[in-house]
Amino acid sequence: MAEFTMELNDEQKEVRDWLHGFAADVIRPAAAEWDEREETPWPVIQEAAKVGIYSLDFYAQQYFDPTGLGIPMAMEELFWGDAGIALSIVGTGLAAVGVLANGTEEQIGTWIPQMYGDANDVKVAAFCSSEPDAGSDVASMRTRAVYDEAKDEWVLNGTKTWATNGGIANVHVVVAVVDPELGSKGHASFIVPPGTPGLSQGQKFKKHGIRASHTAEVVLEDARVPGSCLLGGKEKLDERLARARERAKKGGERVKNAAMATFEASRPAVAAMAVGTARAAYEVALEYATTREQFGRPIIDNQGVAFQLADMRTSIDAARLLTWRASWMAVNGKQFTAAEGSMSKLFASETAKKVTAQAIQILGGNGYTREYPVERMHRDAAIYTIFEGTSEIQRLVIARTLSGMPIR
Numbered sequence: 255m256a257e258f259t260m261e262l263n264d265e266q267k268e269v270r271d272w273l274h275g276f277a278a279d280v281i282r283p284a285a286a287e288w289d290e291r292e293e294t295p296w297p298v299i300q301e302a303a304k305v306g307i308y309s310l311d312f313y314a315q316q317y318f319d320p321t322g323l324g325i326p327m328a329m330e331e332l333f334w335g336d337a338g339i340a341l342s343i344v345g346t347g348l349a350a351v352g353v354l355a356n357g358t359e360e361q362i363g364t365w366i367p368q369m370y371g372d373a374n375d376v377k378v379a380a381f382c383s384s385e386p387d388a389g390s391d392v393a394s395m396r397t398r399a400v401y402d403e404a405k406d407e408w409v410l411n412g413t414k415t416w417a418t419n420g421g422i423a424n425v426h427v428v429v430a431v432v433d434p435e436l437g438s439k440g441h442a443s444f445i446v447p448p449g450t451p452g453l454s455q456g457q458k459f460k461k462h463g464i465r466a467s468h469t470a471e472v473v474l475e476d477a478r479v480p481g482s483c484l485l486g487g488k489e490k491l492d493e494r495l496a497r498a499r500e501r502a503k504k505g506g507e508r509v510k511n512a513a514m515a516t517f518e519a520s521r522p523a524v525a526a527m528a529v530g531t532a533r534a535a536y537e538v539a540l541e542y543a544t545t546r547e548q549f550g551r552p553i554i555d556n557q558g559v560a561f562q563l564a565d566m567r568t569s570i571d572a573a574r575l576l577t578w579r580a581s582w583m584a585v586n587g588k589q590f591t592a593a594e595g596s597m598s599k600l601f602a603s604e605t606a607k608k609v610t611a612q613a614i615q616i617l618g619g620n621g622y623t624r625e626y627p628v629e630r631m632h633r634d635a636a637i638y639t640i641f642e643g644t645s646e647i648q649r650l651v652i653a654r655t656l657s658g659m660p661i662r
């Protein structure tokens with residue numbers, strides 16, 4: 255187990271500087287254009303693929319870094335560049351992690367390369383869990399997967415919503431109900447291969463922020479996938495369902511809580527994205543406050559402005575510390591006894607929303623225009639308190655973990 259450290263080693267610093275260079279030279283200059291276009295920035299993803307940032311190898315390297323700092327450091331730098339474009343670059347990782355976590359070696363080897371494509375022909379992947387009536391309440395998911403034993407195929411029916419890269423993905427990972435009696439424990443994940451008949455894109459959403467990232471409904475109408483597309487395989491699923499049925503007999507509520515806990519480990523990554531956006535807005539505000547003059551002196555000369563910047567930086571550093579701690583715990587298999595993953599996501603996402611709003615205030619009228627990036631950063635920051643579990647759900651998870659009570 256690696257000791258917790260707040261100091262990046264030389265290799266990590268090199269990676270951080272390389273990512274920062276890409277974020278500053280490639281992502282940041284393209285941010286306003288793709289925000290306006292509200293389209294997936296394929297050329298930027300391709301650039302990222304060419305230099306090795308858009309690849310499974312890169313994420314696996316950061317993911318398995320025993321210090322736990324690899325992923326948060328990478329996310330912070332890319333999202334410092336721009337949240338919408340960065341999500342287009344890392345969104346495939348959500349689906350890839352779904353396969354890495356639940357898939358067999360064969361499934362990992364077959365599907366993950368198809369999620370990324372290659373630098374000459376980049377592809378993206380989508381992870382489809384949320385539904386119109388199942389957002390925070392994952393257990394009320396309705397998309398059904400029924401096994402057709404004669405053909406060894408699974409038949410998927412339902413509507414997924416809010417899927418990042420939904421409909422434009424080469425590979426979709428779809429979570430569906432295989433046993434409706436078991437709530438979220440009766441769910442399983444499926445690969446939907448490229449070109450599967452019955453999968454189509456529904457509405458594409460016009461969003462408030464992260465507009466360079468494609469978000470859409472995914473409709474499944476009798477979409478048939480081979481038995482080999484069930485992640486982890488049928489035998490493992492049958493064993494898991496049998497165990498869940500036993501546990502459900504003893505207490506249904508505990509089944510639901512356990513499902514919530516499984517998201518804990520991925521939350522520090524989202525927290526780090528929020529830290530990146532917050533830091534970007536803070537830096538713009540600091541620079542502006544030292545150069546903009548009113549009443550014959552820089553506006554930072556006023557405590558009202560200087561103290562805001564002091565608070566902004568303090569919150570960002572606190573958010574990063576919570577994030578690094580949670581990420582180190584997740585990588586080293588430490589149990590989140592106080593929902594530390596949720597704590598990091600809650601604090602960092604709320605910090606990003608607040609700090610980006612403060613940045614607009616410090617820039618005055620300029621902050622409110624698209625001539626400066628902070629209004630975009632503020633629109634982008636709002637997503638962090640919503641996806642991967644809203645702030646209210648994080649508080650629920652923390653409170654339940656601390657108290658052991660089924661708080662509603």
Ligand SMILES: Cc1cc2nc3c(=O)[nH]c(=O)nc-3n(C[C@H](O)[C@H](O)[C@H](O)COP(=O)(O)OP(=O)(O)OC[C@H]3O[C@@H](n4cnc5c(N)ncnc54)[C@H](O)[C@@H]3O)c2cc1C
Nearest residue numbers: 381382383384389390416417418469640641642643644646
């Ligand atoms: C841009 C974007 C990208 C996304 N990408 C993906 C993706 O790739 N894949 C995917 O599967 N999903 C994705 N999501 C879905 C996202 O995870 C959900 O939007 C989120 O989980 C919230 O669900 P909901 O929108 O249905 O809100 P609801 O669950 O309806 O919540 C509405 C409000 O009620 C509050 N609330 C609900 N229950 C409680 C409670 N028990 N206690 C207190 N307050 C409560 C919530 O906090 C929130 O404020 C994405 C969403 C967006 C907006």
